[in-house]
Amino acid sequence: MPLQDHMQLISVDDHLIEHPRIWADRLPAKYRELGPHIVEVPRAKGGPPSQVWEYQCKTYPQIGLNAVAGKKPEEYGIDPSRFDEMLPGCYDPVQRLADMDLDGVEAALCFPSFPRFAGTVFLEGDDRDVALASVKAYNDFMLDEWCAAAPHRYIPLVILPLWDVDLAVTEVHRTFAKGAKTIAFPENPSPLGLPSIHTDHWEPLFSVAEDYDLPLSMHFGTSGVSPRPSPECPMAVSITLFSCNSMSALTDLLFSPVFHRHPKLKVALSEGGIGWVPYMLERADYVWERHRFYQNVNQERRPSELYFDHVYSCFIEDHHGLEARDEVGLDNILWECDYPHSDSNWPNSRKVAEQVFTKIPDEDVHKIVELNARRVFNFPRVEK
Amino acid sequence: MSGGPVAPIPPHTVRGASDWDDEDLLTVAEASERLAEEINAARRRVRQAEEVLGDEDSLAVGAVHVAGLAAERKRLQELIRAAQRIQAAAADGPR
Numbered sequence: 001m002p003l004q005d006h007m008q009l010i011s012v013d014d015h016l017i018e019h020p021r022i023w024a025d026r027l028p029a030k031y032r033e034l035g036p037h038i039v040e041v042p043r044a045k046g047g048p049p050s051q052v053w054e055y056q057c058k059t060y061p062q063i064g065l066n067a068v069a070g071k072k073p074e075e076y077g078i079d080p081s082r083f084d085e086m087l088p089g090c091y092d093p094v095q096r097l098a099d100m101d102l103d104g105v106e107a108a109l110c111f112p113s114f115p116r117f118a119g120t121v122f123l124e125g126d127d128r129d130v131a132l133a134s135v136k137a138y139n140d141f142m143l144d145e146w147c148a149a150a151p152h153r154y155i156p157l158v159i160l161p162l163w164d165v166d167l168a169v170t171e172v173h174r175t176f177a178k179g180a181k182t183i184a185f186p187e188n189p190s191p192l193g194l195p196s197i198h199t200d201h202w203e204p205l206f207s208v209a210e211d212y213d214l215p216l217s218m219h220f221g222t223s224g225v226s227p228r229p230s231p232e233c234p235m236a237v238s239i240t241l242f243s244c245n246s247m248s249a250l251t252d253l254l255f256s257p258v259f260h261r262h263p264k265l266k267v268a269l270s271e272g273g274i275g276w277v278p279y280m281l282e283r284a285d286y287v288w289e290r291h292r293f294y295q296n297v298n299q300e301r302r303p304s305e306l307y308f309d310h311v312y313s314c315f316i317e318d319h320h321g322l323e324a325r326d327e328v329g330l331d332n333i334l335w336e337c338d339y340p341h342s343d344s345n346w347p348n349s350r351k352v353a354e355q356v357f358t359k360i361p362d363e364d365v366h367k368i369v370e371l372n373a374r375r376v377f378n379f380p381r382v383e384k
Numbered sequence: 385m386s387g388g389p390v391a392p393i394p395p396h397t398v399r400g401a402s403d404w405d406d407e408d409l410l411t412v413a414e415a416s417e418r419l420a421e422e423i424n425a426a427r428r429r430v431r432q433a434e435e436v437l438g439d440e441d442s443l444a445v446g447a448v449h450v451a452g453l454a455a456e457r458k459r460l461q462e463l464i465r466a467a468q469r470i471q472a473a474a475a476d477g478p479r
Binding site: 087092341347 | 388389390391409410411412413414415418419422462463466469470473474475476477478479
C-alpha cells in the first residue's frame with residue numbers, strides 16, 4: 001500500500017472561519033466600531049438571522065469572496081451563515097484538531113475566510129489605521145491562538161497590509177519573530193489596483209520573504225477576478241477554469257524579474273491542481289526559446305528551470321498530474337484537502353488519498369503528502 | 385525602491401456580479417449526514433467481518449480478518465465519538 005501508516009498527511013490548503021471575538025478582543029477600543037465585528041441581518045427565507053461581518057460600515061458574508069458585490073445582506077444566500085450552523089472545527093482550533101484526527105490529517109495550513117484568502121478585504125475602507133490594526137489583530141490571532149493550540153500541527157500563514165509595502169515589510173518582521181512560516185500574497189496584485197510583480201514596488205517585500213525563507217502562498221482567486229468567458233455562463237464554467245488563475249499567475253511570475261532578483265524566493269500555488277503544469281512549462285519554454293531575444297525577459301534561464309527551483313503546486317485529486325509527476329517535479333508537488341469547504345473529502349481524506357496514491361511508489365507518495373511540505377514551509381516533524 | 389503607499393481600486397468596481405468562489409462550508413447538518421453514512425457503512429463492514437470470521441476455517445486467514453475487524457470496530461467508535469463531540473461543540477458555539 002503506497003500510503004504507509006508512517007507517512008503523515010500535511011494539507012497545504014485548508015481554511016479557518018474567524019470566530020466573532022478575534023478583533024473584538026484585540027483591537028484598541030477606538031477602532032472597534034469600524035473594525036470587523038459580527039452583526040445579524042434577517043434572512044430572506046426567514047428563520048434565525050444571518051450572522052455577517054461588518055467592517056468599515058460595509059457588510060460581508062461569512063464566505064463567498066465576492067458575494068457582497070451588488071447584493072443586499074438579506075440576499076447573500078450563503079449557507080451556513082450562523083456560527084451555530086457551522087462545523088465547530090471551522091472556527092475552533094481544538095475542535096479542528098479532532099476533525100483532523102478523524103480525517104487522518106496530521107497538519108494543516110489554514111487560509112483566512114472573511115479577510116479573503118490573502119487578506120484583501122483590508123484594502124477596502126477609507127481608514128487605513130483601522131485596516132492596519134485589523135491585519136495585525138488577525139495575525140496575532142493566527143499565531144497566538146490558532147496555531148498556538150498545536151504548534152506542530154498548524155503551519156502559520158500571515159496576511160499583510162498590501163496597500164503599503166513598507167508596512168507590509170514591517171509586519172513580516174514582526175510576525176516572523178512570532179513564528180510565521182508563510183505569507184499570503186495575491187496571485188496577481190494588478191487587478192486589485194496594486195502595482196504588478198513586473199514593477200520594483202514589491203522588491204522590499206520579496207527580499208524579506210527571501211531572507212526569512214517565507215514562501216508566498218498564492219491561493220487562486222486572490223486577484224479578485226475569476227475566469228468567466230461569457231457573462232451568462234453557468235458557474236460550472238468558472239469552477240472548471242479556476243486553475244487558469246494559477247496558470248496565469250505562474251506564467252506571469254516565470255517571465256517576470258522576480259525569481260532572477262530573488263534566487264531563493266519560494267511560491268506555493270494553492271488549490272490550482274498540478275495536471276496542467278507540464279504543458280504550461282513546455283509552452284513557456286517554447287515561447288522563451290523563440291521570443292526572448294526581442295523582449296524584456298531574462299535571457300539566461302528557461303522558465304521551467306525557474307519553476308523547479310521556486311514554485312510548488314498542490315492538488316486534492318488530479319490523476320493526470322500524478323501520472324506526470326516527474327514532469328511536474330516530484331519535489332514540487334504538495335497535497336491538500338481543503339477542509340472545511342464542502343468539496344473536501346472529510347472525514348475520509350486519508351482513505352481517499354490511499355486510493356489516489358494506489359499506483360504511486362512509496363517514496364514518491366511520502367514526498368508529496370509530507371516531506372515536500374515540511375521542507376518548503378520549514379515545518380519539521382515533531383516526534384511524539 | 386518602494387513606491388510608498390498606493391490607492392487600490394475598490395474591488396467591487398473591477399469584479400463581476402457573480403461570486404468567483406462557489407465554495408461553501410460544511411454545515412453541522414452536512415457533517416452529521418456524512419458521519420451517519422460512515423457510521424452505517426462501518427457497522428456493515430463490522431457485521432460482514434464478524435460473519436466471515438465466524439465461517440473461517442483457516443487460522444492464518446482468520447488472523448488477517450481479526451485484525452481487520454478490530455480496525456473496523458475502532459473506526460466505528462471514532463466516528464460515533466466524533467458525532468457526539470460535534471453535536472456538543474455546536475450546541476456550545478458562538479451565539
